[in-house]
């Protein structure tokens with residue numbers, strides 16, 4: 555350890571420096587990503603495991619920058635940090651609505667799930683803006699009605715801890731209009747389960763980390779079983795996320811989980827590939 559001491563220190567220092575420079579670069583370019591047409595929505599089908607039919611799809615954001623795809627895991631936190639997530643969120647919702655309208659015209663009832671960042675609800679001002687978006691987009695896209703029944707919002711548990719009452723009211727209002735609310739990454743947060751009763755929720759998505767550990771740690775089976783029976787008692791739909799193998803699928807089916815998302819069926823794909831598939 556002694557021999558490596560100074561070199562290691564320099565190495566880590568360099569790593570941190572490079573990482574900081576990359577973040578600063580991405581930060582700078584992300585602001586222009588929308589106007590320069592660098593963002594794209596991919597779609598990952600969600601399947602009924604009993605008949606293999608596509609029942610829904612999740613919209614997943616991709617950023618193609620200088621010929622490379624940058625993962626949302628890397629750029630969403632940067633977007634949140636700089637506040638540009640609000641514009642990005644509106645771009646994402648607009649694209650998803652356009653897609654929903656297209657699907658409706660084709661006579662396909664495949665609702666689109668959209669990820670919503672906690673930051674989009676951060677202040678009272680942003681909450682108002684969020685709500686107004688739905689009326690504005692109707693004008694902007696020159697459509698008669700917003701296809702609320704075709705849109706699901708995926709929110710995380712952290713959102714429910716912040717601004718409880720105001721966010722709850724906002725989501726209730728949208729839900730009255732027909733939007734569905736899904737809890738993403740269910741089980742990974744630290745919030746109390748009581749929000750499932752007090753919050754306007756339709757659906758929960760079991761986080762892929764639970765699904766991936768089903769085989770290695772049998773306690774995860776108990777966990778998934780508990781989530782499923784609780785959801786059933788509360789009349790919530792369950793989606794299992796990250797299903798990759800036959801044995802994961804078998805377990806999920808055995809639990810009578812109604813919808814499955816994962817590489818076992820489909821990876822996220824471009825809009826045109828998704829339309830071809832349908």
Ligand code: C2E
Pocket residue numbers: 598613614615625626627630646669670671738739762795796797798815816817818822
């Ligand atoms: P998420 O919402 O939990 O989305 C599911 C992620 O799991 C996606 O990663 C998807 O490609 C991946 N996935 C799906 N099936 C499998 C599987 O079988 N195995 C494995 N290993 N992975 C699977 P992706 O597309 O890289 O997105 C990562 C995260 O970025 C999302 O996690 C979400 O938190 C965020 N994100 C993506 N698009 C948006 C967006 O439009 N807005 C916001 N705010 N966040 C977004």
Ligand code: CA
Pocket residue numbers: 612669708738
């Ligand atoms: Ca999601």
Ligand code: CA
Pocket residue numbers: 738739759761762795
């Ligand atoms: Ca998730």
Ligand code: CA
Pocket residue numbers: 738739
């Ligand atoms: Ca997530």
